[in-house]
Ligand SMILES: Nc1ncnc2c1ncn2[C@@H]1O[C@H](COP(=O)(O)OP(=O)(O)O)[C@@H](O)[C@H]1O
């Protein structure tokens with residue numbers, strides 16, 4: 205591989221902000237507070253395997269919901285005029301410009317036992333329903349926060365599907381459903397893959413959302429890691445070890461399901 | 475006389491409130507090779523898309539074998555299209571592109587295989603089954619597009635400038651090939667082009683369009699020899715178009731000279747357009763000439779010379795197998811049937 209001079213800043217950047225932090229994580233994960241080698245942290249990290257599984261499970265559900273909800277929106281956008289799709293894009297992006305804590309607080313007050321939804325139900329003599337402090341609320345928070353990362357790559361791939369290709373399919377006898385399954389779906393596969401990664405990876409290490417909407421009983425692996433660095437349980441070595449395990453696990457899941465070493469994806473991400 | 479396969483009755487179409495097809499009426503017979511010919515933007519594609527079901531007319535109806543199909547969606551019409559820019563499926567190889575229509579119809583795999591092979595043979599692409607679309611040249615992609623449409627055995631095939639993107643030599647080859655395929659399969663072809671030569675060489679019938687209207691419909695010979703107005707004459711091959719005055723039936727004056735002609739039925743002293751094909755002039759000596767002029771330029775065009783003569787205050791284009799020297803004074807004569815007198819068209823300068 206030849207490295208051209210123009211890529212030096214990028215290489216320096218990658219070294220500074222990717223390679224070095226990663227190296228530090230590995231270093232901390234395999235040392236104790238005194239700085240000598242140990243695998244103890246990794247073994248201790250195993251204690252959190254239940255939380256880890258729960259994190260993976262909830263973020264997988266969230267990713268699936270993002271895909272199912274985001275796909276039609278992205279498809280509609282890609283088939284609309286620039287005006288319409290631009291407006292929808294703005295509506296999707298707008299909440300992202302607001303602080304994410306604020307957004308999540310908003311959901312808290314909506315879902316609370318005496319929140320808006322339960323008040324409305326109360327008018328009809330229903331409820332109150334337990335919505336806050338449930339896994340459902342955590343999933344809701346994830347979907348709400350990460351769905352733009354699904355819609356954007358999907359939309360960018362779908363706008364590249366020519367109108368003429370869709371008309372060609374109709375011309376050959378494809379009903380709207382068949383146009384979707386035979387042409388749009390296969391051609392948007394790279395966007396689906398990118399979207400899944402863009403949602404799943406941040407979702408699996410989510411914290412705060414789970415604390416705010418899930419209550420004490422729905423701690424996720426992200427919350428555990430945070431505690432090791434900023435919380436009472438201060439233990440960066442253990443935190444690094446859990447991070448490392450999480451990272452390797454995500455990479456394993458991705459490669460088993462064929463999401464890495466994919467040419468289309470590389471093109472998309474670069 | 476019930477072999478009309480497609481009928482357009484009083485069809486109009488608009489984009490953003492602007493009328494681009496204006497009350498079009500048209501009958502197309504089964505097995506016919508019909509060509510829409512006209513300048514860019516005259517509404518050829520729109521008319522084709524109305525037949526295919528991709529544009530909804532604002533008024534009028536489309537009939538297919540006598541049945542109204544105006545409200546039938548494109549995917550339910552037994553009509554296929556070869557699109558201007560091919561529109562092949564980039565995620566499928568040659569085989570799957572061609573098989574697409576049959577797979578939708580749930581034709582058994584073995585039958586699909588046989589028919590795809592047949593189609594590949596028809597368009598001379600045997601052995602290309604597994605190629606990806608982006609590994610094909612423009613001409614090969616064109617052939618795949620044709621095979622993909624024809625495999626459905628449509629009664630009508632729509633072709634929108636299918637050869638527009640090919641170079642001249644390939645275009646000529648494909649013209650012959652399309653004509654061969656059309657005759658071999660006996661399918662009705664509705665063809666769109668802005669290339670008059672292409673229209674004249676391939677079609678049974680040419681429809682000359684302008685501004686959303688059909689100006690003339692006829693065989694290539696009719697259109698070439700008897701254009702209905704100066705626009706058609708000008709569009710179909712090169713012409714000398716001169717303003718003149720109809721003095722009487724069979725007598726027209728232009729360039730300050732009176733000529734006998736074969737046209738009648740005009741009012742006396744009606745201003746008319748006179749159309750003369752460049753190959754219809756005979757070059758004679760100055761004394762014998764009805765029109766006299768000086769040779770301005772001579773260009774060899776392969777088969778003939780194109781000679782531009784200036785005389786009587788006008789420029790004349792002559793095509794002849796004989797040459798003349800630049801600067802020569804020459805005479806030109808015309809016989810009555812070389813002179814085509816036409817009503818002035820509104821909207822022309
Ligand atoms: N999708 C469209 N939106 C707006 N105007 C269009 C559209 N398609 C075609 N037109 C206009 O309609 C007229 C006819 O177009 P078209 O049928 O494509 O002509 P042709 O195929 O003869 O070049 C042109 O003036 C063109 O600008």
Ligand SMILES: [Mg+2]
Nearest residue numbers: 515518519520
């Ligand atoms: Mg066109």
